Amino acid sequence: MIATMLLMLMAGTFVVARRLETHNPGWGYLAAFAEAAMVGGLADWFAVTALFRRPLGLPIPHTAIIPANKDRIADSMAGFLRANFLTPQVLARRLHGLDAAGMLGTYLTTPSSGPEPGLEPGTGRIGEGVSSLLADVLATLDPDKVGGPLKALLSRQIERIDLAPLLGQVLTGMMADGRHMPVIEGLLRRAGTLLEAHEDALRTLIHERAHTLMRWTRLDERLANALLDALYALLAETMVNPDHPLRRKIDETLHKLAHDLIHDPEMGARIARMKADALANPAFAAWLDGLWERSRTGLIALLRKPGSGGGAEWSGSLAALGHALQDDMRLKAMVNRFTRRTVAGLVSRYGGQIVQVVSETVRRWDAGTVTRRIESAVGRDLQFIRINGTLVGGLVGLALHGLEQLVT
Template identity: 50%
Template structure:
């Protein structure tokens, strides 16, 4: 027990404080009516008008005491006396818990009720509005970001990373890449997207030729006989080879209809076809893919990809403002707009949300009901009484005050009728 609890100076509870204040007022009104009754009783004989005051105070005391008894009897025995049918809540704690659990089951946690309530819910629209116009500095946004970051940091990184990397590797093993490469190459040729590649290869060949003239001359010199070298013909042969190759690269670069370019395009088209339909080529590509996946370098690349992805997710979660201000934020807002405008997508997501909620209730509804019932059963009677009294005690004290006033008015009416009669 803490020092505050031992000294009785527990943390202030606004609900408890309000109930205590109203209790003082209700009790004070009863005491005031008792004082008024005593005063009116002494003046009644000398001053008949005080009879009305006496009647009001007397009936007010009766009404106030009756309501005090009724309110007190809900939570404890009045004056500590074991009067039958008092301390109703502590004695019926378990039954109250079972009744509350049954109420939750019948009105909230049955699949039919949830399906009916979810029928008009626009989950996709709500998500879309949140993504399109997220709250600026609100607690919801910061709380969601902190929650995501905490979850990412709390998860077993070795296990999670292994699952992600295993999923990527498994997906790549199961996917046949040869037809995909063939279709991509075929589409590139159809749309002339291969032309820049050919131009780049030709430019590379030209630069390579310029950078390796000495190497070509040396090779011609070494392969020539002594007679050719003695007469200097090797240099002329080398010059002829270099000049011929240079003219060829220039012609290939300037003439889009050059025969060699046409042959290269035919070869690319044949390769695209083989990648899609030639079983031998597809088998070779698949074998090469499996060798790449089995290589340690590929595993290291997957590791690096996962670490960068995880670091990016953590950075985004810790700084939602910076994330929403960049391209990712633009993509998120575009997604939000799509969720609001695309009727088919909205209907699909709403249907999924309804099915998920109904499925969750069907699976876990009984467990939630049991949890509520067992939790209340596990509370001691004092805990249940204290929590309920703090929750509704203020309103119950109003009942006492109203009972005092209404009782007094009834007594005043009865006294007036007696005087008239």
């Protein structure tokens, strides 16, 4: 409204100044200013309008640029997301400082706020005499003679487990019951948080990659705003809409991952190598060494004092693993390396499908939706272009009229 009213004001000023010009030559300067301002304002109105629609509905070539290039914009957004966020190299740099082992260790060693609802210690039905007898038997066992074979048996059993199909079946079961949806929603919220936290870096990246003309006209800033708004809208729509295409694509990706875990020999071999690395780590062996003794001690305490909540010993075992993850540098490095390789491998394998969701989602938007969303994001700045065009045009007209007076 301000830009249009300013244009109308220049038109009225031009009419008045032309009528009064015969009385005083000074009015000619004002008429020249108003005339050039109208030209500049109309030209910028045409340019701004041509970005989103056809001016006055006329089929003028190279107008309605954004609706006409919606699919190309979708592909560019998807390509930008893939090149700058979903490549193994980028993820490796971002995950380089991630201490997954330390976070897991902290979680395991942090005491809970209280017992879980519905679980009360000491509710076992073993009689006091039988409990005492079993406790005495466990107390007389030689830890080395019994613990060693048990550790070796546990290691052999873990080695025999075909872990990839097991993980695939667990993932399939989770998806069948819909138990994976809270995880997906949490990841979407985390993605929104990360996007918000790195918004300035994204704007800087777009500014650095934009050519001089885009920076001069501030189109790079408007493109950054439009891109960020589109990503925020995509995340928000995905979170609130259970049938959103992105959710379906994630489900398809997880189904494919579960299928690969069960049926793909290459994936099975990769998981087997990771499992072998974990079993070969001395810290894991040390943890197994102490597992039997801690378990035996816990069972003895539980059998002798059933009401004392001997299950806390199991929590102690997990806490010991947590301390190992925090203090053992070799174990921590192995877990962190496993995390980086796993994430990078998943992105390398399925990153193309993720960015394809972005492209397909924007492609499915009708041209009016794309136009409204981008125009609402950058519309205010575009109207300032009209205002600036009106004023700059007027100043240029005033300068040219003054130059003409000097020449004549």
